[in-house]
Amino acid sequence: MSHDDASQTSRIASEWLTLAAAASLPVQRALDDIAARSNELAADFYAHMLDDAQASQFLTNEQVHSKLFSALQAWLKKVLTPPGPGEMGEYIGMQKRIGDVHARINIPINLVASGARRLKSRIFEMLCAAPLDADTRTQGIVYASHVLDLALEVMSASYAQSRELSAKSDEAYRLHSLIHDIGTERERQRAALLDWENEFVYRIATGTGLAGIQSLTGSEFGRWFNHRGRPSFGGCEDVNTTTALINHVDQLLSAGGQQTNNAYLSEILPLVRDDIAQIKFLLANLFEQLCELEAGRDSLTQLLNRRFVGTILSHEVTLARQRKNPFVIVMMDIDHFKSINDSYGHGAGDDVLRKVASVLMESLRPIDFIFRYGGEEFLLVLVETDARLALSVIERLRARVEQETIVFSADKAISLTASFGIALYDGHPDYQRTIDAADTALYRAKTNGRNRIEIAN
Numbered sequence: 001m002s003h004d005d006a007s008q009t010s011r012i013a014s015e016w017l018t019l020a021a022a023a024s025l026p027v028q029r030a031l032d033d034i035a036a037r038s039n040e041l042a043a044d045f046y047a048h049m050l051d052d053a054q055a056s057q058f059l060t061n062e063q064v065h066s067k068l069f070s071a072l073q074a075w076l077k078k079v080l081t082p083p084g085p086g087e088m089g090e091y092i093g094m095q096k097r098i099g100d101v102h103a104r105i106n107i108p109i110n111l112v113a114s115g116a117r118r119l120k121s122r123i124f125e126m127l128c129a130a131p132l133d134a135d136t137r138t139q140g141i142v143y144a145s146h147v148l149d150l151a152l153e154v155m156s157a158s159y160a161q162s163r164e165l166s167a168k169s170d171e172a173y174r175l176h177s178l179i180h181d182i183g184t185e186r187e188r189q190r191a192a193l194l195d196w197e198n199e200f201v202y203r204i205a206t207g208t209g210l211a212g213i214q215s216l217t218g219s220e221f222g223r224w225f226n227h228r229g230r231p232s233f234g235g236c237e238d239v240n241t242t243t244a245l246i247n248h249v250d251q252l253l254s255a256g257g258q259q260t261n262n263a264y265l266s267e268i269l270p271l272v273r274d275d276i277a278q279i280k281f282l283l284a285n286l287f288e289q290l291c292e293l294e295a296g297r298d299s300l301t302q303l304l305n306r307r308f309v310g311t312i313l314s315h316e317v318t319l320a321r322q323r324k325n326p327f328v329i330v331m332m333d334i335d336h337f338k339s340i341n342d343s344y345g346h347g348a349g350d351d352v353l354r355k356v357a358s359v360l361m362e363s364l365r366p367i368d369f370i371f372r373y374g375g376e377e378f379l380l381v382l383v384e385t386d387a388r389l390a391l392s393v394i395e396r397l398r399a400r401v402e403q404e405t406i407v408f409s410a411d412k413a414i415s416l417t418a419s420f421g422i423a424l425y426d427g428h429p430d431y432q433r434t435i436d437a438a439d440t441a442l443y444r445a446k447t448n449g450r451n452r453i454e455i456a457n
């Protein structure tokens with residue numbers, strides 16, 4: 001969490017607690033009565049949102065209805081009940097999680113605001129109709145209005161953050177093609193930066209001075225960095241620092257541009273060299289990250305990188321919902337992998353991972369997706385596949401892994417098994433639910449003895 005996020009969260013938490021502390025007993029009772037009618041509020045919310053063509057796309061699914069209906073009631077109960085000081089973390093956490101879910105399912109933020117407005121106006125009506133004195137009613141309305149706004153503020157911040165992250169990932173996926181050959185480009189830019197540095201040092205060493213020297217921004221490297229590097233590397237911290245360092249070098253140069261004064265030049269020489277050394281270091285990091293992104297592949301196994309799970313699954317969810325084509329998520333984990341590392345060394349462990357990756361690539365269809373999800377964990381997306389087909393494909397895969405023996409030398413061979421959890425996409429727009437279901441099934445496969453497949457309920 002960034003410093004800004006943390007301070008925003010603590011501001012909201014303290015506002016919320018101040019409101020809660022000021023809520024009198026009669027106000028709390030009035031809010032309890034409303035919370036007890038959360039069922040009615042949720043029903044009204046649905047009726048209202050289903051009337052909206054844009055909103056109804058997100059709500060018509062049966063899964064959404066049954067899950068969201070109860071989740072909405074639980075949420076209303078929570079926000080209408082004033083929190084105690086120790087509960088604020090849980091209150092805020094709930095709003096953040098909801099914001100993340102909204103981001104994953106790509107629900108437009110205006111729909112969330114519209115739903116909240118509807119809930120608010122129904123709560124106000126209920127409070128107006130309740131047998132309350134004027135003061136309690138007013139305070140109740142003020143309390144409900146403020147807490148709903150606070151909850152929405154936390155949700156929106158999380159939403160924006162999650163959307164920004166996934167947009168960056170999508171963008172990186174698209175833009176890494178801007179640099180066609182990462183290895184060659186890395187060498188070329190390293191050399192261009194070095195050329196500029198050599199020219200700078202040469203001028204100082206020979207007493208030529210800096211008049212007429214190309215600024216670092218205007219140099220071959222600087223121009224490449226601005227036009228190609230920045231969009232390809234994405235808007236990360238390392239890019240901002242590199243930009244600041246380039247500007248700093250140019251400021252030092254322009255201050256001393258006309259000087260042949262040795263004292264000034266020898267003063268800036270170590271500063272510029274220091275900046276350039278930092279730029280080289282950052283550039284190496286940025287290229288390293290780009291290499292990992294290359295074709296979105298994990299460098300050890302050449303499987304898809306985990307960071308693109310969201311990009312791919314959002315797309316598959318849309319396809320599955322449009323065409324009513326199911327897909328299946330499988331979580332696979334190599335059994336007792338730690339003992340392979342411990343007994344034969346990390347290098348042998350890496351060989352096993354590469355072997356398993358090639359078995360996966362041979363066993364699944366080219367349209368399926370295979371991600372390296374964790375150290376020895378893989379996430380498979382079997383597209384246009386129902387539970388029955390998935391079970392037979394994965395049973396074949398399980399048997400194939402079991403037959404694999406990895407021979408290192410005459411007296412060193414490893415036999416392998418893996419465990420699997422299968423979950424059929426259930427139509428809910430949040431793909432994370434299906435990943436979690438497959439993960440739970442995998443956990444069951446592990447506790448039930450390993451080298452087996454479990455299907456999510």
Ligand SMILES: Nc1nc2c(ncn2[C@@H]2O[C@H](COP(=O)(O)OP(=O)(O)OP(=O)(O)O)[C@@H](O)[C@H]2O)c(=O)[nH]1
Nearest residue numbers: 333334335336337338339341346347349350375376
């Ligand atoms: N060689 C190698 N090992 C890795 C890599 N990534 C993670 N690991 C190791 O994988 C091991 C995973 O161990 P555990 O999570 O205990 O799982 P396990 O031994 O497979 O046991 P179960 O999953 O319960 O059957 C850890 O020791 C990690 O250090 C990698 O890239 N290469």
